[in-house]
Amino acid sequence: MSKKHNNIDQGKREWAVEARGLVKMFGNHRAVDGVDLNVRAGSIYGVLGPNGAGKTTTIRMLATLLRADGGSAKIFGHDVVKESQIVRQLIGVTGQYASVDESLSATENLVIFSRLLGLGRAESKRKAEELLEEFGLTEAAKRPLKNFSGGMRRRLDLAASLIAQPPLIFLDEPTTGLDPRTRAQMWETIRRLVNTGSTVLLTTQYLEEADQLADRIAVIDRGRVVAEGTVDELKASVGTSSLHLSVQEAGDMAEARKIVEQVLQVQSSISSEAGKITAPMANADLVTDLLIALRGQGIGLSEMSVQKPTLDEVFLTITGHGVTDAEQTTAHKSKQSEEA
Amino acid sequence: MKTTSIKPGFGRQLKNSTSLGQTIRNSLTMAYRGLLKIKRTPEQLFDVTLQPIIFTLMFTYIFGGAISGDVQSYLPVIIPGILVQTVITTSIVTGVQLREDMDKGVFDRFKSLPIARIAPLAGALLADTVRYTIATTLTFSMGYVMGYRPEGGLGYVALAALLVIFCSWSMSWIFAFFGVIARTASSVQGISMLVLFPLTFLSNAFVPVDTMPNWLQWFVDMNPISHLVSAVRDLTNTGSAGWDLTISLIGALVIVAIFAPITVRAYMRRT
Structure with a gap:
């Protein structure tokens, strides 16, 4: 107690x-x-x-x-x-x-907010200049x-x-x-x-x-x-990085996905528009096993990469559903292209 | 960035209320903001500069001969009338601009600052008295150019100007309320015109009341605009202050007492 x-x-x-x-x-x-x-x-x-x-x-x-x-x-x-x-x-x-x-101008904005917060006239001016300096806005102060x-x-x-x-x-x-x-x-x-x-x-x-x-x-x-x-x-719950795979033959998708899930022992997801399989990956060493297994099944890869986890994957892992918001998808994409 | 450390959030001595002094200071700062905005966009003063000139010319020459026999003897009647009508119409813009202003992100910051809740509204309304002053000055000047020589003298003309500006400021709280509750700026304009048009025309501003039918005379006598027009005529033409002045001031105060609190409440509710 x-x-x-x-x-x-x-x-x-x-x-x-x-x-x-x-x-x-x-x-x-x-x-x-x-x-x-x-x-x-x-x-x-x-x-x-x-x-x-x-x-x-x-x-x-x-x-x-x-x-x-x-x-x-x-x-x-x-x-x-x-x-x-x-x-x-x-x-x-x-x-x-x-x-x-x-x-209004940048200075005028800051002076008005300073005055509202109880600073005196001279003090407000000084504060505004100080902050503009700090944030690299001095040159644009009057525009x-x-x-x-x-x-x-x-x-x-x-x-x-x-x-x-x-x-x-x-x-x-x-x-x-x-x-x-x-x-x-x-x-x-x-x-x-x-x-x-x-x-x-x-x-x-x-x-x-x-x-x-x-x-x-x-x-x-x-x-x-x-x-x-x-x-x-x-x-840790998402994996430190994520694996992106696309196969040569669209018909192999389901099979490839099964192998990924078996070898990495995680849930994977498919982005339909790109025909890409995505899976979280905690241990990079497992990729070797995965590639051997895929070759064993005769599945040809057209692309493979390992990337840092994206918000999509965090969401998939935590909520079991991907990010559905359209705006989010574009934001996410532009971010990926930035990284590339 | 300065390395001075920030005072921790705990153990500060803070008050959960705003003092009257702070309220006035905050409102004056917001009024300063309004003036800066007018300075930055002088084109928004078109209405207050052109309307007094055009309306005064138009109404005087159209109605002068018909109502008072000639333009000269109509001037003491029409100038106070047109003054009240013009300046009060100007106060509609307050509501319209407030609506436009509130849609901008900066009002979020005002709401999150520890300032008096009424300050963003009171400041905007206070800054608009500049507009009323311009309209008032121009109307009297136009009258002077056309030959209006108020018997009351300059002092009483100034008093009348102050009275009209004060009453318009009070009225602007009504339009500010519309501005806060309305969804778009154009609807504010619409509602406000609908209220103001009958009020200004169903008054003694332009024509003698005794030519109207009885039932209309009853309304015109009740109309606060009529009292304000009479008060201005008393001040400018005879240099006297009577019952009409008292009624105008009481009416203005009642409007502020009702509309200022409900406007602030509506403003706080709106997100």
């Missing part, structure tokens, strides 16, 4: 975010269906899932932008509904769509945002979230739609942020991003958390 009490007490000072059974309904659709999240202060926490999984809705509820239909959430021990104004003093939110003022690139807009958006130096920052898909170089810059910025003592809760569609940044990950699908753990734990 006393031990349990102790735990609760400790928990109070440990968790930046505690969400219990969050529910949000849009009409009859349960966009978020009982989400639990625990984010340790000072860590980067990744929420991974396809479009429409409920990531943004969850973040909006935690950031006091949306009222939950069920469940509760606390930010540093403060209830998001009852103490919303306190919560707002502890968070910074960078939305999926840049939440900055299009018709209207209409001419900003996607990456510049995101950086300005993040800069705006950092004015008050909030201990918790929500980043909703911070790198979706950015080119690889800008994405790497963004990652660097996020890492430095955590070094100063912030907690970051980010959502992403890319396993690689979660892998690069997050200490812990929650995989979310159809409004539910379907897996939670450290990056290593999650990867």
